[in-house]
Every structure is written in C-alpha cells, then in structure tokens.
Amino acid sequence: MTEQNVPENKNTFNIPEVIPILPLHNVMVFPKTMIPLEVTGSASVLVDEAMTKDRLVGLIMAKKEQENIQPYAREDLHAMGTCAVILKMAKTAENRTQLLLQGLSRFSVEEIIEGKPYQQARIRLVDEKEVKDLETEALMANLLTLFDRILKLSPFLPPEFGPMAKSISEAGTLADLIASVINAPVEEKQKVLDTADVKLRLKELTKMVNHQMEVLELGNKIQTKVKDDIDKNQREYYLRQQLKAIRQELGESDENTVETDEYRKKIEEKNLPEEAKKEALRELERLSRMHPSSAEYTVSSTYLDWITTLPWHEATADNLDIVAARKILDEDHYGLSKPKKRIIEYLAVRKLKPDSKGPILCFVGPPGTGKTSLGHSIARALGRKFWRIALGGVRDEAEIRGHRRTYIGALPGRIIQGLRRAESNNPVFMLDEIDKLGSDFRGDPSSALLEVLDPQQNNTFTDHYLDVPFDLSKVLFIATANMLDTIPPALLDRLEVIELTGYTQEEKVKIAEKYLIPRQLAENGLTASQFKLTGKALSTIITGYTREAGVRNLEREIANACRGVAAQIAEGSLKSKTVTEKDVHRYLGAVRVPTDIDARITRPGIAIGLAWTPVGGDMLFIEATAMKGKKGLTLTGQLGDVMKESVAAALSFLRANACELGVNPDFFEDRDIHIHVPTGATPKDGPSAGVTMLTALTSLLT
Numbered sequence: 001m002t003e004q005n006v007p008e009n010k011n012t013f014n015i016p017e018v019i020p021i022l023p024l025h026n027v028m029v030f031p032k033t034m035i036p037l038e039v040t041g042s043a044s045v046l047v048d049e050a051m052t053k054d055r056l057v058g059l060i061m062a063k064k065e066q067e068n069i070q071p072y073a074r075e076d077l078h079a080m081g082t083c084a085v086i087l088k089m090a091k092t093a094e095n096r097t098q099l100l101l102q103g104l105s106r107f108s109v110e111e112i113i114e115g116k117p118y119q120q121a122r123i124r125l126v127d128e129k130e131v132k133d134l135e136t137e138a139l140m141a142n143l144l145t146l147f148d149r150i151l152k153l154s155p156f157l158p159p160e161f162g163p164m165a166k167s168i169s170e171a172g173t174l175a176d177l178i179a180s181v182i183n184a185p186v187e188e189k190q191k192v193l194d195t196a197d198v199k200l201r202l203k204e205l206t207k208m209v210n211h212q213m214e215v216l217e218l219g220n221k222i223q224t225k226v227k228d229d230i231d232k233n234q235r236e237y238y239l240r241q242q243l244k245a246i247r248q249e250l251g252e253s254d255e256n257t258v259e260t261d262e263y264r265k266k267i268e269e270k271n272l273p274e275e276a277k278k279e280a281l282r283e284l285e286r287l288s289r290m291h292p293s294s295a296e297y298t299v300s301s302t303y304l305d306w307i308t309t310l311p312w313h314e315a316t317a318d319n320l321d322i323v324a325a326r327k328i329l330d331e332d333h334y335g336l337s338k339p340k341k342r343i344i345e346y347l348a349v350r351k352l353k354p355d356s357k358g359p360i361l362c363f364v365g366p367p368g369t370g371k372t373s374l375g376h377s378i379a380r381a382l383g384r385k386f387w388r389i390a391l392g393g394v395r396d397e398a399e400i401r402g403h404r405r406t407y408i409g410a411l412p413g414r415i416i417q418g419l420r421r422a423e424s425n426n427p428v429f430m431l432d433e434i435d436k437l438g439s440d441f442r443g444d445p446s447s448a449l450l451e452v453l454d455p456q457q458n459n460t461f462t463d464h465y466l467d468v469p470f471d472l473s474k475v476l477f478i479a480t481a482n483m484l485d486t487i488p489p490a491l492l493d494r495l496e497v498i499e500l501t502g503y504t505q506e507e508k509v510k511i512a513e514k515y516l517i518p519r520q521l522a523e524n525g526l527t528a529s530q531f532k533l534t535g536k537a538l539s540t541i542i543t544g545y546t547r548e549a550g551v552r553n554l555e556r557e558i559a560n561a562c563r564g565v566a567a568q569i570a571e572g573s574l575k576s577k578t579v580t581e582k583d584v585h586r587y588l589g590a591v592r593v594p595t596d597i598d599a600r601i602t603r604p605g606i607a608i609g610l611a612w613t614p615v616g617g618d619m620l621f622i623e624a625t626a627m628k629g630k631k632g633l634t635l636t637g638q639l640g641d642v643m644k645e646s647v648a649a650a651l652s653f654l655r656a657n658a659c660e661l662g663v664n665p666d667f668f669e670d671r672d673i674h675i676h677v678p679t680g681a682t683p684k685d686g687p688s689a690g691v692t693m694l695t696a697l698t699s700l701l702t
Contacts, residue, residue, distance in 0.1 A: 002569060002597045003067065009033075013085060014054070014103055014106065014194065015083050015104065015123075015125060017122060018120050018122050019120065019123060020050060020118055020119070020650055021055065021058040021059075021077075021081070021112075021119055021120060021121045022039070022043055022046060022057050022058065022059055022060075023062040023077060024059055024062065024291070025141070026181075026186050028180065028186050028189040028190065028193065029103045029180075029438050030063060030082060030177070030179060030189075031082060031103040031176055032104075032173050033103050033176060033177060033180040034087070034100060034102045034103075036100055036102075037099045037101055037309075038097065038098050038099070038505055040095065040096050042117035043097070043118070043120050043685045044095075044097045045094075046118040047086065047089060047097050047099065047118075048565070051089055051132065052375040052594050054065075054084050055123075056083060056084070056086075057086065058081050058083055058084075058087055058123060058200075059079035059082045059083075059084050059101070059307050060077045060109065060121070061081070061186060062078075063075075063078060063079075064345070069580050072112070073112070074109070074111075074112050077112070079108055079109055079194065080107070080108055080126070080190075081086070081107055081108075081121075081123075081193075081613055082103045082104070082106060082107070083105050083107050083362065084102060084103050085101070085102050086100070087100045088100040089103050102117075103176075105126065106125070106193065107124060107125050108123065108126060109121050109122075109123060110122040110123060112198070112246065119347065126589050127197050128172045128196060128198060129170065129198070130171060130172060130198060130291060130350070131168055131198055131199060134447055136171050136198070136199060136202070139171070139203065139206065140171055143174065143175070143178065143205065143206055143483075144165060144166060144174075147178050147182075147207070148162055148167055149163075149213055150182060150347075153170075153213065153216035154216055156183070157181060157182075161557055161633075164177070165177060165178060171198045171199075172198045172201065174459055175192065175198070175202050175205050175208065177202045178209065179192040179205055179208070180591070181422075182208070182212050183212065184208050184212055189208075192204055192205050192208070207295065207386055208480055211374060224518050229552045237291065238362075240344070252585055257288075259292075259301070261455075262283060262299075263280075263304045263308065265285070266304075267304075270308050270312060271313060272307070273309075273312060273388070274467075274470075275469060276307060276312065276466075279467065279468050280593060283300050283304055284304060284305055284368075284385065286300055286566060287300040293546060296436045302464075303405060306412060306465070307418075307466060307468075309423050309482070310416065310420055311420070311422070311423055311425045311471070312425065313425070313618065314424055314425060314531075315425050315474060315609045316383060316384050316385060316424050316426060317383065318347070318384065318676065319347075319374065319381065319382055319383035320347055322347050322351070324381075325343070325344065325347055325382065326340070326344055328380055328381040329344075329377055329381050332372070332373070332374075332377035332380070333370055333377055334510050334515070335507050335511075336370065336500060336667040339361070339363060339374060339378075339500070340502075340656030342498060343378050344535050346358065346476075347361060347381075350613075354513075357405075357455045357473050358473075358475065358476040358492055359473070359476070359496050359693060360453045360455065360479070361477070361479070362434070362478075362492075362495035362496065362497045363375075363478065363493070364458045364478040364480075364481045364483070364496065364497055365482070365502075365550075366482065366500075366502055366548070367549075367552060367564060368551055368553070369549060369551075370498045370499060370502070370550070370551075371480040372388070372430065372432055372480060372532045374429040374558035375470055375478050375480075377477065378428055378476075382428065384428050384476070385422040385427040386422075386423065386428045387418040387419075387428070387429055388429075388430040389429070389430065390432050390433060390534075391432060391436065391659075392432070392436040393436060394435075394437055394438065394445050396445065397441060397444060397448045399414055399445060399637055400413045400415060400448035400449060401413045401464045401465060402465035404464045404465065405465060406462030406466075411465060412465040413464070413465070413468060413495050415429075415452060415461070415464070416463045419470075421573060425474055426474035426475060427476070427477070428475075428476050428478060429475050429476065430478050430480065431477060431478070431480070432479075434479040435481035435482060435485075435486045436486070437449075446488045446491050449495065450490060450491060452472060452477070453477055453494045454494055458471075458472040459472065459473040479688075484497065491514055502549025502550065503537070503550065503551060505542055505543065505551065507552060508542050509535070509542065509552055510540065511551050512533075512551070512558065513538070514536055517533060518554045518560060519555075520555065520559045520562045521562065523559070523562075523564040524559070524563055526562060526566055527578055529564075530569060530575070530576045530577070531579070531580040533558070533560075533579045534575075534578065534579065534581065536580070536581040537579050537580050537584050540581050540660075541557050541583050541584060542554060543590065544593050545557050545584075545588055546593070547592075547593050547618070559590055560587060560588055561579055561587045575631070586650075588602050604699050604700050604702075605624040605625055605697075606621060606622070606625075606699065607618070607622045607633065607692050607693075607695040607696035608622070608692070609622060609688075609689060609692035611684070613691060620684070621677070621678050622675065622677060622692050622695075622696040623676045623677070623696065624669045624673065624674070624675045624692060624693075624696040624699075625676075625698045625700065626667075626672065626673050626674075626700060626701070627656055627672050628670065628671065628672070629672030630669070630672070631669065631671075631672075632672035632673070634650065634672065634673070634674040634675070635647060636674070636677070637678065637679070638677075639677060639682060639685065640683065640684060640685020640686070642685050642686060642687055643677075643684060643685050645677065646687075647675055647689075648693035649691035649693075650690050651668075651673070651697065653694060654697050654698060654701075655668060656660070661698055661702045662702050663698065663702055673697070675693065675697075676697070
C-alpha cells in the first residue's frame, strides 16, 4: 500500500491512499476543525481498528438520509470528504463509542472498496493553494464583517469566535471555520467542502452567510415586534387599572364592574351548595381582574352563566295521586301492565317515604312497542318535566361528562345540559337506545354512565366542565333498548329491566282503534265521519301488510289509507269513505305477508317450526322433497352448522325407526333428498330444529 504525505500546509500526518470510510448523516466536518461524534455498530469496529493503527478515518456525507444502509454504493456518497484523526475515544455503558475528531484535509473519492464490517475508499488528497491578492483580502474582510454581525445576532454562537476568526490569515482555513459553525443546511455546507478553489469557496460561503444573516435579522425583527406588542398590552392594562381607580373615586362604575356585580348577585340569590359557591366566587374573582376583550374573559363568563342557571334546588312537586296517575297511563297506552305497575309502586313508595331514591328503569323490547312514548306518559303522570337524550352512535365520553374548560369551546355534558333545559333537578330523564352506545379512542360513554346510573354515587356526579358535584339522585332515569346483549354487564347490573313484548293481533286492533286512527285522522285533516275503517279491513292490514312486534308500520299503513281517502275527498270524487276489506288492496297495494299458510302445510313434505327474530317470534317453513338418486342429501337456505347437524340427526332417527313410523326402510337407497328452508338470503341457525326436520321428512315419505 502506498502512502501520501500531507502537503506542508496541512500537518505532519501521513495519509494512506486507502482509508476506512465513515458515512455521516446531517453532519459536516471541515479541515482543521474539531467535532464530537457518537457511533454504534459496525462503525465502532472501524474506530477500534483505526485506534490500533494510524487513527485516521475518511468522513463522507451520505446523500440519502436512511440509517444503516450497508454497503453504500458510489452514487450514494458525495464525491468530496474530509480525512480526520481520532483525538479521543470513550466507550459508554450502552455499547456506544464517543469520539473527538479533527479534520485534516479534503479528499476526493476515487473508488469504493467493499469490505466487512465496514467499507474503505481509495482517495486523492486535494492540495489547496493559498492565494494572496487584493480580491482575496477583500473577500476575507467582507466575510469577517458578515460573520461578526451574525455573532451579534445569534444567541447560539459564543462571541469568542470573532477574535478566533480574525486571527486566521489563511483564506481557505477561514472559510472552513466559518462554514463549520454557522447554522446552515448540510447541503449548503457540502457545496463549500466541494469547492477546492479558495476564491470560489469564499464567494460561495459569502452567499451562505448573507442568507443566514437575513434569516437572523428577520427573526430578531419578529421577536422585537412581539415584545413591543406585549409591552403595549401591559401598558394598556396599567392604564385601565388607573382608569378603574379614577372611576371608583368619582363614584362611577365601568361595564366590567356592572357585570361582575350581576354575577355576584346571581350567586347569592341562587343559594348554591358550598363547594359550587366557592368555585363560582373563585371564578368571579378571576373575571374581575380580566379585561372584557380578552379570550379568558369569555371562558369565565360562560362558566358563571352555566353554574348560576342550573336548577340546584328547583324541583317540580310530584303528583302522588295514584288513581289519577293510573288513569293518565291508561289513557296514553294500551296494555303494558308491567311498566305501569312499576311506576304506580314507585309513586306509592314516594307517598309513604318522600326522600326515597328513584329507580333506574330500562324498557327492553322490539321497535315500535311504545318505549319512548311511555317515558312521556310517566312524566305526565308524575307531574314532572321530561327530557330525552338519544345515545345511539355516541362514542365520546365527553358527551356524558362534558369537556374540561382547557379545551376551546368546552361545554358541559348532555346530562347537565338536559337538566338546565328541563329547569328542574328531578325530571324524568330518558336515555334512549342505550344498547347502541359505541366506544373509541375518545373514551367509553357506557363507563361514564356507571356513575350517573348508580343511586349510591350519582348524588355527587361531577361534570368535567363544572368540576363541582351535582345531585342526580332526584332524577328518574329511564333507559330504552332493543336488546340486552350489547349493554356492558356492569351497566346492565345497575338497571331494573322491564321487558316489553310484542303486541298480539287483538291488542294491535285495540291500539289502532283507540290511538292510531284518531291520530292519523287529525294529521291528515279528516274527521271521524269522513273516514272509517272496518274491523275486518283493520285485521287484513295487520296480517297482510305488517309483520312486526310493535305498531309503527301499522300506523304507516293506516296513514297511507287516510291519505288516499283525503286525496279523493280533495278532488271532490268522495265526501266520506268506509274502507272495507275489499278496499284495502286499492289503497295499500298487493298483500306483502303471505297468508296461504293453511294451503302450504297440507302438502306432504312441509312442516312449520318457530323462529326468533328481532321483531318477535315468526314461523319457519321446512320443505322437503325426494327424487331418484343414490343416498344424496342437499341442504339449501343458508343453514348454520347446528341446523345441518339437526338435519343429519333427523334423517338418522327416521332410518333407525322407519318401521314404527310407517316408512319403507329402503327409502334412502334409490333416492336423493333435498331439504330447503325458504327466505334463502337470510342466514339461519339454532338448536331445536330436529323435530321439525323429522316431521317434514316423515310427511314426505308416508
């Protein structure tokens, strides 16, 4: 290996032709400058070997910013680097190596030599010839002037760099020193390193220093402006305080004082609980020290508006007349004996023990069974205000507990908002669709409801916005749900569940006659003499046009008939109409629910089972047929695994007991059997289908 001597203007180190290279990221090292560096991994091996030899390494900046890319291709590295000597090395406990490096000379990369665990490079040293002429001296003087201004503007550069730079007589060394210390992008610094010609290097560096100085001057200008604004605000504050004192001496009051006095009067008149009063007075004290134009003033005044308008002690007197309450409940709803009985029991207990806590009821049932409207009736029967919160799709805990006042636009949660709008601390509070609560990264609303719906804790419910306890024990909470499966167990444990089952056909007829038809007559501008619906027509609508546990769709169909008659009366073709069974088809169209059940079940191979659906019970038809074949069994209708096993069990039982059932024992030898469950697009599964399958097969084969 040949060696090259460093030119006399470098130092006495002998730099070899091939040296190990250390690619750097976002770090630049110039000749005759020192820099601390920390390395790990394969770079530590390179340093260890260099310390046992000549302590020389080649520092080259990588073009790509990815870490630990090995090996580096020639095009991934810049063409010019710096040869440096390791002055000091120290190993840390984290298996890292700390270095103090000094740059020696520029070099250009001639060739990358692959090696493990580090790479080497064949290099050519760049001989820098110092130039002593008038232009060079002018460039150096201008650069020193700019650098001196940067030192005065930048808080990060020590002033000692000024005398140090002025003591350097070599133009190239001066350029390298200034380039190494100023805060400039490494790409710009690499351009300075790449420039071997000293004059060109000084010119390139002058551009970079000029840009850096402009950035610092603009930053100082902005900082000065901000400081002047702050001083102006402070001056305005002092002047306003003096103006306030002058007005007090004159017996005058400013707008801020008037508003503060109004809040103080509201706090005293409201007779707030001790903790709430203490917090309100503390916030009022903060408000009195603020200027009305400040953002914090609005935050404090909004808080005081909320805390002084909540119904801390305002309550409506309960109607404890049990006979009158029962009459109101019966007027509004037909049937629903369980929830009515529970409300009457609550009234009776309240009459005997006025300070008793209200129950946490949960009405569970299919859609359209009157859960929400029953809440209105309970509030009317008790003589209380009513407020409803729709919880379907709520995913943010802050919807229940409120946002903290540190957030912009913060408000209390829906519980406190509902109490304020109800203007009473004992309303009937309906939590609608509690089974449809969600949760995400913002929290779990169902967990926040645990405190709200616990009679042992809700007397000190703390909303995040108010940050003071509010007594919810007087509120009568009623939750509604379509199913219990999606309600968390801890929340369900706090609820007194009352199930509202679907209505029978006779009950639907009564409800339609008593509630639905009169309501639709009023909504469509008809009178009882203009529109009548016979009993048979109503039964036809129930059985042929609706399939539901409640009466919501039934009311829609009655509304359709009312609108049809209203259109004829408005056109003048009718004066009144009694809709009979034959007229239903004209107003409502074709029958939507099959009514040929008797005809279907008389055919061999068809049996009826019972199925559960979200809207109540339903009939499930099982259809079996046989054809020529060899022991084939086909199942259709999207049957689940359990129902498929039920078919296999029924078929095995039939074959094992063929004689007793009057079936040819060899029926399966030359036949294929196909079992189908209609409404094939709907998945079906569940136990207890074996008997129905057996009935269909026996019917087919006997």
